[in-house]
Amino acid sequence: MKNRKDYIYKNSINCPIGTINFAGYHTHSPSKMNKMRYLGKYAFAYLIDGAGFYYDEFGNKENIESGDFIMVYPDTGHCYGAADNTTWETLYFVFEGQIFDYLRANNILNPKQPIFTLKPQIEWRRKLLKLMDDFRKAKPSDTLTLIIQLQEIISHALKTPKGLKQIDKSGWVQKTIAYIKEYYLEEINYQELASHFNINYDTFRKYFKNEMGLSLTxxxxxxxxxxxxxxxxxxxxxxxxxxxxxxxxxxxxxxxxxxxxxxxxxxxxxxxxxxxx
Structure with missing residues (x-):
């Protein structure tokens, strides 16, 4: 992706559950413009190279690095860009629709948790480039498939909030996720699971929800x-x-x-x- 020019694909494919407005590749240079903006639509940007910053109206402040996934919300003031003396390269999609509104209304999409990490980076870059190419060539009959693929990528990102490994020193959140994924069709006793990690149950459930954006159940x-x-x-x-x-x-x-x-x-x-x- 090095030395490639910025490009944008506009197709505005839509179906009853959602619309992809446009997608593209963009190189950000360091900028002194630090004013928050409101996009008016949903979007995400995946950093494939470089480093930078992010902050928003909720007080979130993050250093952004390669492999980070920034989720943008229609009515949330935000600002991001390249760090001093560097550039960064992103792949991005802009979209809207009732399926995304529904996910937000049910706190699955949470504007207070906007930064995630998708790795291995080379694999996610490949998937996003393929989705972008499919979007560029899409016919009306392809619309629903592309919306579902976009939703699946977002769902994967939601499982790995940025900073999870640094905050979760003992790794119990990741171990809890792995346990639930293995036994999700059974009745899980979360109080016993908290005891297994020597963590107070109230702390256990609140911390999990804060990190994942969803309660245990x-x-x-x-x-x-x-x-x-x-x-x-x-x-x-x-x-x-x-x-x-x-x-x-x-x-x-x-x-x-x-x-x-x-x-x-x-x-x-x-x-x-x-x-x-």
């Missing part, structure tokens, strides 16, 4: 619903088959939980993802 539920989406759409299983595999007592309770979490019933979700735009 909501994080576990997000994994269940992610698996549900896979069964419904990728494996093309019925709602009943999916509820059985996810250990729900019956189809009704699964459907109720799925709608509460995603905003649509399993059948609506299945139909939406199998309908060409």
């Amino acid at each position: 909501k994080f576990q539920l997000s994994l269940v619903m992610e698996k549900a989406g896979f069964y419904l759409c990728e494996e093309n299983l019925s709602v009943k088959e999916t509820s059985n595999l996810l250990n729900y007592c019956d189809e009704f309770h699964f459907s109720k939980q799925f709608k509460k979490t995603t905003g649509m019933s399993p059948r609506q979700y299945k139909l939406l993802l199998h309908t060409k735009i």
Whole structure:
């Protein structure tokens, strides 16, 4: 990516759940302009080279380095740029839509936690460049697929808030995440898990939520619903088959939980993802 000129792709593909407005590559040079700005849309910038700074109206201040992922919100004042005596290179996407509004309303997207880390960097750069190229060539029938791919990239970023390893000296947050990912289909006793790490339960649950943006139970539920989406759409299983595999007592309770979490019933979700735009 060295010495490449800035470029921008505009396609404005859209579907009922979201729109990608444009995407591109940009080189930032050190600037004395430190005024916060409001974008009016969602966006993210992935730093592929260089170093810089970030701060916002919530008081967040971070040194940004290669591999960092900056999430921008429509109504949040923010400022970022290259550090003195250096430049930085970013890949970015600008987007909007009800799926992102829904994720924010449910605190999955949290403007108070804007910086994440995606590594290995070479792999995420490859994925973002491919998504950008697909976006550039997209036809209307490709829209939903691209929105889902964009959402999946954001979901991966949300799992690794910047500074997590530095703050979590003992590594118990990462170990807790690994444990939940292994046993998310079972009933987990979080008080026992806190005791295992010799941490007060109240501190355990509050710290986890602060770092991940989700409570322990909501994080576990997000994994269940992610698996549900896979069964419904990728494996093309019925709602009943999916509820059985996810250990729900019956189809009704699964459907109720799925709608509460995603905003649509399993059948609506299945139909939406199998309908060409």
